[in-house]
Each structure stands twice: as structure tokens, then as C-alpha cells.
Amino acid sequence: MSMNDIIGKVVSVTGNGEVGYGTAAAAILGVVTKIEPIGTGVNELSFDGIKDGGTFTVDSTTLTALAITGGHVVTVNWNSAFEGVVTNATAPLAGVYLANDGTGKVITSATATNVIALSVDGTTKVATVKIV
Numbered sequence: 001m002s003m004n005d006i007i008g009k010v011v012s013v014t015g016n017g018e019v020g021y022g023t024a025a026a027a028i029l030g031v032v033t034k035i036e037p038i039g040t041g042v043n044e045l046s047f048d049g050i051k052d053g054g055t056f057t058v059d060s061t062t063l064t065a066l067a068i069t070g071g072h073v074v075t076v077n078w079n080s081a082f083e084g085v086v087t088n089a090t091a092p093l094a095g096v097y098l099a100n101d102g103t104g105k106v107i108t109s110a111t112a113t114n115v116i117a118l119s120v121d122g123t124t125k126v127a128t129v130k131i132v
Contacts, residue, residue, distance in 0.1 A: 003068045006032045006058070008084055009104030010115075011076055019076060020062030024102040028115045030078035030131055031085060032104075038071035053077035065103075078131045081118060085129050091122040098129060 012022030013029050030053065038057070058072045088101045092108040094117050099109035106115070106127060120127040 001066045006035055010100050012100045014059045017057055018059040019056040020059035021102055021104045022100050026100040028100050030076040031082045032074045033077050034075040038073055052079040081130045083128045084126050087125045087127050091120050091125050092117050094119050
């Protein structure tokens with residue numbers, strides 16, 4: 001894997017100001033739209049007044065999965081629809097609520113209420129999702 005493999009994947013809150021792939025069935029915070037090393041000019045960890053997204057530190061477990069070292073931050077967006085979100089091997093159906101599978105892919109959830117699959121391509125394993 002590489003640093004940019006997290007872009008377009010879902011993440012969950014995993015710690016104090018931290019996000020990552022989380023664990024299976026974890027609640028989804030949003031979709032990653034940008035990643036960069038800490039200290040490269042981003043508005044790091046700015047939560048005051050955030051509305052449709054924010055910048056968070058990437059947790060160490062996710063950094064290891066991405067095979068990158070050093071601190072990194074990601075921009076996570078929510079309150080929108082996103083196309084091309086990767087699904088688990090067992091693609092969910094359109095109209096169902098979704099959770100994180102622990103690797104940044106979406107799976108069907110029996111308890112989530114903030115992310116719904118609008119459309120799913122079971123062949124290419126990508127979905128259009130709405131996160132509120």
C-alpha cells in the first residue's frame with residue numbers, strides 16, 4: 001500500500017483527534033479527500049466551527065497498514081454524497097445503512113444510521129454513498 005491508498009476510503013474516529021480504518025462495523029466519520037505529512041501547511045486539527053469536514057491525525061495502526069512512517073493528517077469530508085467508495089468483497093445493496101469494515105471499505109450495518117448506499121456496483125465493488 002502507499003500513502004494515497006487512503007484517499008476515497010472511509011474512516012472512523014479511533015482516538016482523541018485521530019481517525020483511521022478502525023475496526024469491523026465501526027461507525028463511519030467520513031471519506032478521506034487528502035493526506036499529507038504533518039507540518040506541510042495544512043490547518044492541523046482544527047475542529048472549531050467545522051461543518052462538512054475537518055483535518056485529523058491518522059492513527060498509527062492505519063499508518064502501518066499504509067506502509068508510511070511519520071505523522072500524517074487527513075482531510076475528512078462528510079454531509080455529502082461520494083462516488084467511487086470501495087465496498088467490501090460482499091458488496092452491500094443500495095438502500096442499506098453502512099459501516100466501516102476495518103480496512104476503509106463499506107459493509108452493511110445493522111446499527112448505523114448516518115451512511116446509506118445510494119447505488120452499488122457489485123462487479124467493480126464501488127458505491128455511491130450519502131453521509132449525514
